[in-house]
Amino acid sequence: MSRIERLKDEGTRSQVVVSGAVAGLVSRFCIAPLDVVKIRLQLQVHSLSDPLSCDGIKGPTYKGVFHTLTTIRRQEGIRALWKGNIPAELLYVCYGGCQFVAYRSISQLQAQSPVRLPPSAESFISGAAAGSVATTITYPLDLLRTRFAAQGTEKVYAGILAALRDIKEHEGVRGFFRGCSAANGQIIPYMGLFFSSYELFHQYIGGKTLPFSSGDAVAGVMASVFSKTAVFPLDLMRKRLQVQGPTRSRYIHSNIPEYRGVIRGLAQIVRREGLRGWYRGLTVSLLKTAPASAITMYVYERTLHLMMHDRQDHELWELYDPYHDESDD
Template sequence: MCSCILLAALKNADEMLKDIISAVDTSGDGKIQYEEFRVFVEAAERQLLQLFRSIDRDKDGRLNKEELQAAFRRAGLSVPKRRLSGFFDEIDLNHDGFITFDEWRDFLLFMPTNHNGSPLEAAFSFYSSIVTVNPEGDSLVSDETLEGLGYFLAGAVSGGVSRTATAPLDRLKVYLLVNTKTSSNVAIAAAKQGRPLVALRNAGGPIVDAIVSLWKAGGLRTFFAGKLLLGWSRVLSGTDSHAGNGLNVVKIMPESAIRFGSYEASKRFLAAYEGHNDPTQISTVSKFIAGGIGGMTAQFCVYPIDTLKFRLQCETVKGGPQGNALLLRTARKMWADGGLRAAYRGLGLGLVGMFPYSAIDIGTFELLKKSYTRAVARYYGIHEDDAQLSNVATAVLGATSGALGATIVYPLNVLRTRLQTQGTAMHPPTYTGIVDVATRTVRNEGVRGLYKGLTPNLLKVAPALSITWVCYENMKSLLKL
């Protein structure tokens, strides 16, 4: 039998073998007699046949993946597509895309009968226990570990693609929010004087001025300082005129990977805490909490690189050093300002702002996604699991959730960035702490100063989060997570 061979090949199957012997040896004499074995096999076959027929909905005498997936769903079990495929392929010995009863019986014949869950759950648990080691007894990477690595990979790819695509808008945002100079707002003055055309013509004045200044500082490459995905190779070769490009490779991809990986891990933990172990069924509050934890974890891990990136962008001035010279000078200056403490300036404010931002972004996306799929399923009369989001719908939901979160926490983002970039060429003022930067910002620039750069930030966040979520959801499908 297939399962006999598997069990015999496993060096760590002592407990499983003891359970099987205990179930077969009804007399308790420590020996398995033929009659005992025959009775056990016949009883096991009857149970497996009953389970097989309950899964075989079209009654054609064989199971396909769709029937097996539907059976798991009816049993209330959440099984990722990759694990479902592994389970199916392990039983489908001739790999014809169908499981016959003989294949089903041969693989599951020695499945423990004292499992507390449903028969299908017992079958999947049996499969999981016999594929954790290979025939030589060497440990294999568990499905849970592979899933976790998959989420990290999906997050890394989605973050790298979206940030590279929206780099110029982020550069513009940083320029605006660290600029403390106040100027007469022609647009507002014209509006108060009843001159709407003049007001409209000058409404984008600060943004236009910022674009012109950045262009003069270094042309098109200035808009990708600290951002361009391919920049790291240029930094290493010394050919990058804006060395911050490489920092984006070091920061963005790990940050996004840690954020989504931590988010998925937090969902698992909270599912266990809620008592059902199904990450897809956790409460809305738990989804928001998991999102916040993911964001805070990522923020803490990459914060020094984030600080260096902001300072690097603010040290990029016309006629100043470029490339590795700029990167090294900025890093030395940051270290001289306070060592590791300088790298983590504003961390508390960053974490306080990141938790609600990430919680709102991810939590709102999941809430909107759930509501949308439920509406689609109800409209077409299908199961929610079969109601797939299109890329357009995913992009719209991602843009909405990201813009909402970014707007709510934006003042904290302004204050944090000013703490990180204090004493640089573009932001000369220095501060004693959070209270000082907040007080001086409001006193010198008013409440509007807390929202400097919000417009380009939203213009960046909407497409960035759209691209992020579309890439992430597609990567999950590709990796069968």
């Protein structure tokens, strides 16, 4: 491959890792309070619309995004809106890097295959596989994020290290992967649908179609809303499984039922809370996921573009520098 041809690739592996990590970090910082609200609503099994479900409940009853935000701020302080932010930041950085590297690598493998699938199918496979790999690798951080966000004024864990020791001692290594099956059951169709729909939306509205390069962000929003709604019940089940174990009754919602498995858990929610129970927190989830995905894809595209642009400028300078000797390479 010539030096000019190398300028046409889609970024080196290190550039993809850095771009994905930066995108995850920025995205998490912007949507942290909405993430806490989403988790609290997903873990709430009682509702103001059903007074009987509130009997004997010690914890707060949330209703709506803004009510939950103000209730948390009033009862626990403004810092409570960033509970679990440290493991969440680590999660988003690691997940972003793993996800984009896996997506790029799997896409390149498919491109080298003698049998090619339609572009939408290849995007689905790459997205689903990348999401599964990244989810499994970073899952313990996701579990810690959920448990810290579910804490009320009573501290279940004093800190990250204390949580790690406590879970290892009382729940074993498997305790770090509670709900992982639901996570993969959710992330595979979610990421497959997200990347395939993102490629489709990006084809028509991405790039220079909209001003200020906002097409990438709009495509990310549309793709995330579509895919998140499709798999939301599995996301809710994942959150409720993550707080199972010996500390289940010590979180802000002390009446979280005991669930045994994804399918039986979903059926139990329908029996007790109705079909609407599968979609607790969907509104805030969409409010959170849409800007998070938009910010992620926008920052990723811009960061990768800037890094590649700097690299191209450097290589072009070397290529046309009369004092540059090719034998030095």
